[in-house]
Amino acid sequence: MEAGGGGEESLDMQGAAATAPGFFGQRQTSAKPVWASLEEAAQMKTEGNAFYREKNIRSAIGRYHRALLVLRGLDPDVMTSVKGFGPETPVLTPEQEAMLRNTQGDCYNNLAACLLQKQSVDYARVREYSLRVLQWRPGDVKALYRAGVATLEMGDAQTAKQYLTQACSEQPNDANVRKHLQRAEEKLNRELQKEKAMYRGMFSSSVKSGSTEGD
Incomplete structure (x- = not known):
């Protein structure tokens, strides 16, 4: 695995199911809305990876941002700060939170890879995204x-x-x-x-x- 970008930046490609065995099969009925949102974000990440491989950087960035927006509504760290101003945040199981952090980390890592491929690189944003990943990994x-x-x-x-x-x-x-x-x-x-x-x-x-x- 190449960490760097002498040529092509490598993406985080690991599938969402890696942290949630059986996730794409039978879901827990009580947690279906949460799993559905997690699956939606994971699918957007996969679509972003496909756009990246096609060198369609703009569309890839759009997919990763959309995935992160979906996950934002489930993130306990984000929603705690706005408690009382919106719908109640669902309580995540450890597996769901691991899934959320895994997808968030991949999306931020892949966004940084995308930005490094642009003609004019926003290094401040690359650093910001990379440091977010390092909070979790x-x-x-x-x-x-x-x-x-x-x-x-x-x-x-x-x-x-x-x-x-x-x-x-x-x-x-x-x-x-x-x-x-x-x-x-x-x-x-x-x-x-x-x-x-x-x-x-x-x-x-x-x-x-x-x-x-x-x-």
């Missing part, structure tokens, strides 16, 4: 890689190095991760050399100033 290599690349492009080589170092420890043979980690280290080294030169210049100026005053 701290060791997710793709999210760590994309957060690192985006942070590096935004000028913060130190934080980028932290993300990319962790990605490299999770997947040491990934050439894209190693390449961007090297970029971050080279940028940090250049910044260090520039800082040293600046201090040398300041020290040299102060010495000259002191010697002039002593004459």
